[in-house]
Amino acid sequence: MPNAIDILERLVGFPSVSARSNLDLIQWIRDELARHGIKSDLVPAPDGQPKANLWASIGPDAPGGLVLSGHTDVVPVEGQPWSSDPFTLSQRDGRLYGRGTSDMKGFIALCLALAPEMLARPLKVPIHFAFSYDEEIGCLGAPHLIAELGKRFPKPALAIIGEPTELKLGTRHKGCYSFETEITGRDAHSSQTHKGANAILAAAAIVGELDRIANELTHSSFNDANFEPPYPTINVGRIDGGTAVNIVARHCTVHWDFRATPGADPSLVLPQLERFIAGTVLPRLQRVAPEASVTTRPRAQVPPLVDEPGGAAETLVKFLTGANQTIGVAFATEAGQFQAAGLSAIVCGPGSILQAHQPDEFIELSQMLAGEAFLRKLIAWAQAG
Numbered sequence: 001m002p003n004a005i006d007i008l009e010r011l012v013g014f015p016s017v018s019a020r021s022n023l024d025l026i027q028w029i030r031d032e033l034a035r036h037g038i039k040s041d042l043v044p045a046p047d048g049q050p051k052a053n054l055w056a057s058i059g060p061d062a063p064g065g066l067v068l069s070g071h072t073d074v075v076p077v078e079g080q081p082w083s084s085d086p087f088t089l090s091q092r093d094g095r096l097y098g099r100g101t102s103d104m105k106g107f108i109a110l111c112l113a114l115a116p117e118m119l120a121r122p123l124k125v126p127i128h129f130a131f132s133y134d135e136e137i138g139c140l141g142a143p144h145l146i147a148e149l150g151k152r153f154p155k156p157a158l159a160i161i162g163e164p165t166e167l168k169l170g171t172r173h174k175g176c177y178s179f180e181t182e183i184t185g186r187d188a189h190s191s192q193t194h195k196g197a198n199a200i201l202a203a204a205a206i207v208g209e210l211d212r213i214a215n216e217l218t219h220s221s222f223n224d225a226n227f228e229p230p231y232p233t234i235n236v237g238r239i240d241g242g243t244a245v246n247i248v249a250r251h252c253t254v255h256w257d258f259r260a261t262p263g264a265d266p267s268l269v270l271p272q273l274e275r276f277i278a279g280t281v282l283p284r285l286q287r288v289a290p291e292a293s294v295t296t297r298p299r300a301q302v303p304p305l306v307d308e309p310g311g312a313a314e315t316l317v318k319f320l321t322g323a324n325q326t327i328g329v330a331f332a333t334e335a336g337q338f339q340a341a342g343l344s345a346i347v348c349g350p351g352s353i354l355q356a357h358q359p360d361e362f363i364e365l366s367q368m369l370a371g372e373a374f375l376r377k378l379i380a381w382a383q384a385g
Helices: 002-012 023-035 101-120 142-146 199-217 270-288 312-321 335-340 365-384
Strands: 040-044 052-058 066-071 090-092 095-097 127-132 158-161 169-173 175-184 233-241 251-260 293-302 326-329 344-347 362-364
Touching: 002 023, 002 101, 002 365, 023 040, 023 052, 023 101, 052 101, 052 142, 066 101, 066 335, 066 365, 095 101, 095 365, 101 127, 101 362, 101 365, 127 142, 127 365, 142 335, 158 312, 158 335, 169 312, 169 335, 175 199, 175 270, 199 233, 199 251, 199 270, 270 293, 312 344, 312 365, 335 344, 362 365
Parallel strands: 066 127, 066 158, 158 344, 169 326
Antiparallel strands: 040 052, 052 127, 090 095, 095 362, 169 344, 175 251, 175 293, 233 251
């Protein structure tokens, strides 16, 4: 385990927030793997951003096998009251502190620490690493890697996404669909409000409608007691608009997301919202500004992880952990994307989601030890075939 902590220290030292490049971190991982003779490949971001996914395989060159998936990006630290440098690993009272320790560089560190053991064993089942970018802003990177499975890379049969579940078996999670609703009105001097069409006021009405729909969803037929909360949710996370207090705002954008229980989808929200915009918001704007518009565009579209009772991934992880029970997790992961591509997928990793995105994020040393034991059992399984 000391090697895993050393690796985690290096990973935490890369401030790989989603707004920045992850290439320095990815190159360090490539060098670490190459040091042990393990080849890796990159799947760069297709839009020219300085970001990339990494793929590496250990064991026989064959389809099937298992992929261990983790994301390399972390959420920002600005405005959070950290007790120590978030990008310097600190050990206190049996805990390892630093941004990404729990979500989810701890898991990646364990994979890299145990890679030499995987290489030393005569594996009958291949083990693959899939380390992605931009998971935190909508699982944007993984689909480009997943699209190469069965083409550039052999297609695994199983996927374990090492998000922090305290090594409990997450067999289902909500989908995450994010949107931006852009309002364009007409500007005017703030003393002449009757000559302007205020995009911020229109945004406020739209936010009110989203809140009404969200309250309605608490009694949805798609409620699922496996989740906390058990109903689909809407969150308005950001509003951008206006230029000055003495100008009627021409532009405003509302950024919001919809977290869907399995079986639900954005059709529960979008038609209602569009009717409200067409019937209430646009007429108000266009009375003054006929050119006014409101456009809702999708951003991230992350499918839910649907329960596969007795599925191959669940069966394997139950065998490895001895656990009999499964859980649902409210947060979205790349598991739904792997499942949609035909892999049997499960969410299971060290650390607690309660620490994710928090100031003084940490992972318990005991969870790192448990994660190490879990991966060693997985290696033994892959060797036995």
